Amino acid sequence: MKPLELPTMDMENKEVLRRIEITGDMLLNMGPQHPSTHGVINFLVQTDGEVMKRAIPEVGYLHRSLEKIGERCTYNGFMPYTDRVDYIAAMFANQGWAMAVERLLGLQVPKRAEYCRVIACELNRISSHLVSVGTMAMDIGAVTPFPYALREREFINDLLEELCGARLTYNYLRIGGVAFDLPSGYEEKVSSFLDHFEKILDEFNRLITYNEIFIKRLAHLAPIPGPMAIEYCLAGPNLRASGVGFDVRKDLPYSVYPDFQFDVPVGKGEVGTVGDSWDRFWCRVEEMRQSCRILRQALAQIPRDAQIMGKVPRKIKLPEGAEAYSRIESARGDMQYYVVAGPGENAHRVKIRTGSFTAMGIIDALSRGLMIADLVALIASLDVVAPEIDR
Amino acid sequence: MTFEEIQQRLAAKLGERIGALSPANKDPFLVVQAADLVAVCRLLKDDPDLAFDCLMNLSTVDWPKKNQIEVVYHLWSYPKRHSFILKVQLDRAGPEVPSVEPVWKSANWLEREQFDLMGVQFNGHPDLRRIMMPDDWVGHPLRKDYKEEAQWHNITTTRENSLEGYVRLDELAKKAAEAAAKKEVPS
């Protein structure tokens, strides 16, 4: 059995270790099992006790070779696998894949199916953000907002379970439409949930968002200036919190998003610097509010008595080498699918680019000089989930 | 700017090194030589009308039939809100391409991932090591001709077919019965 060598930090393995011993720093592992790294991620932390010199993320513990599986499955058959790319916001992964293949096929998705997709996706966005802000508050130490967020998420889970039968990995979208139509009475249930939820958002803000200690922990923490966010290709609420007002739903509209009126919250540095962790938190809370707006409009505008599946060939075969790129606004940012069609019924290559992957890339640069408690807050504010990073 | 305009802009600045846009099979792309890659990328980033400040995606595609590995760069410009696709075609035996990490920092992790999974060497990358697979993994999993090793640190990568046990028992019973039958005949 070959002994495992320590991964290099500076490509000079033993020299780095020797230097660390001389300075008296400790080399610690934070993870891979740790209560507050969001998923199975390891951090190699060089610290003198409280202040970190470097924190290097090590990922790959949750690598399930989904991209290789995509080369083996049929186009329809890969849909459940996309759920697992980000199991907290699974609808978006479904939609990205569906849109990429529909682009390759040149399919037109019926209007009602698009509205169903939007309703499902926005509900999922709310539930994903609830998990994100809840765990972020819990990592900072306030345990109570987490059950509050999960309590609201239970309502959404019930709604989505009624819609597609699953609470977490939905497999609801299909190439060319959606799998199931909205059940009867669904619009009223979603409306009453929204009425209740918007008040809860205000309570949430009263409880934790503007709490003095919470602000002290998060304001001015790891501010990411806009150009740096663009350079490292951050996406989603992370990018918008840094002041870059880019949302795929507004700037490259897809599906039926042009039909809706909604705002895109952009970080303003309300209690600290623009792009600090509190801004990222606040962006997510405000996005939930905007999702409620979109949902109300979608429920009002959805066409009745229409079909939910387009005309899809029984076996999807595409010319070899055809490639398509789809971009959607997932809960964690700009999720992009690059699909190259293969000779038979499978894809030749599937590449999924997720927001969390690039967010991990920025942690090394941001973490110099932070304290360990701050590293936890930083990871939570970037809303990384391990399945998205590793796929 | 459309893809054609961008390609014309590039051709104007860099002349012969820029070829034609390949025809759209859903998305047109521009094939660049590996040696010109960094120059093209810098131009794409620094030119004020092009302003591609974001490398959205870096993927590699393995074409064993053409004996090529393609590296695909998807670029996006936040100021101008346009996108572009670059491709570099490399020899499958020794795929090497200059790293664009000096141009876009997001390439750091994206290139590491492709090095790990496809085996493409990115020359000039500050920290090229495996990212998904363990550091002492052998082979590049996303290649079409990738064969897993039988074991990694004494963990086998294959599993016995659980039905084999039953078949073997059946055969054992059959063999025992035949042996018993043979024994009886001579004696």
Place this chain on the structure above:
Amino acid sequence: MQGFLDNLIRGWGHDPATWPWTQFVYLFFMGLFSFLVINFAAISGGIFSWAERRVAARMQSRVGPNRVGPAGFLQWIADAVKLLFKEDLIPDEADKVLFRAAPYFMMVGFACVFVALPFSHRLIIADMNVGIFYILAVTALIVVGIIMSGWSSNSKWSLFGAIRSAAQIVSYEIPAGMALMIPVLLAGTMSTQGIIRAQGAWPWQWFVFDNPAATAAFFIFFTSALAEGNRTPFDLPEAESELVSGYNTEYSGMRFSYFFLVEWGNLWVMSALAVTMFMGGWQVPFLPAARLDALAGWPAFFAEVASLAVFALKTLFFVFVVMWLRWTLPRIRVDQMMNMCWKYLVPASFVAVLFVAGWMLVVRAAPLLATAMHLVLAGAAGAAVVLFVLRVARNLRDTGDKFDFTSNW
């Protein structure tokens, strides 16, 4: 208690000063009372663990333990029995002696405080005339236990937690001590019973409303007590989300439960001290202390029970407040916490002491000023309570929620 024992010995017909067996009786009763105190401390720790879980659950819209016993009341017994049965793990390279000894240091430091706590008019184990001084000194043993446990666990994360905790507790001893000096100044004695007798039963007679500096001192003391007890918002040493469990990560079984016993039992200690020093202790409304002393027979017994009930209720209210704070507030980072202690609480407590000293001189010249200040501050506090209740009602209305205490037991 010595007076009680001497009376007992005289009741048997001996003179305590000359009887040869006096010391033996003292020793026996000391043992008995220590047994009672340790049991009370441990059981109150256990009951508060149940209470905290129920309170936390209600605040988080859950139910909490409700299976074991009525309303889950026996849950802590079940947990204690389970922990007793657990494997007693000691990490291989841990320092075995220190690892084993550390929890006991903490228990000693914590249990010794109960000796000087006045539970009611006559119920106090030892009414020392240096009561407060003794309490402050003895709670410092907890730090020793924490550092020992962190170091001997042979784990860097545990060491982190231990060092953070030691720094925190030692730093917050100073504002706590200074804030506790203010009731001592106002009462003129360090004895806990003496401080309670110097106050009255009604809110406007409590030390907390004596003057603005005393109110500030109450809050300084309460905050420092939270920090000394490693309670949120100062629970960084046990920050679950960072250090798994800080200095008690490597502990399992009964040793682990000692740490938590101390933490929950400390709730009682903190609250009892706050009530004793600032909120009038066991003083019963309508029954001044002088009349209580004069009672005999059955009225005396009922008055004792009443004073015990008053003390217990006030202390339990503050225990609830500490729990409430834990489940509402996030935690403060280590450097922010040290900042707050040294840059804000320490100077504030010094200023408060000086203010109170000056105030006492002023009041000596104009006694009416004292009564006026008492009434004004108590009135302001009453108004704050009313406003708080109104605000809570409005929040409940806004979210369409309701205050539901009757379901899901």
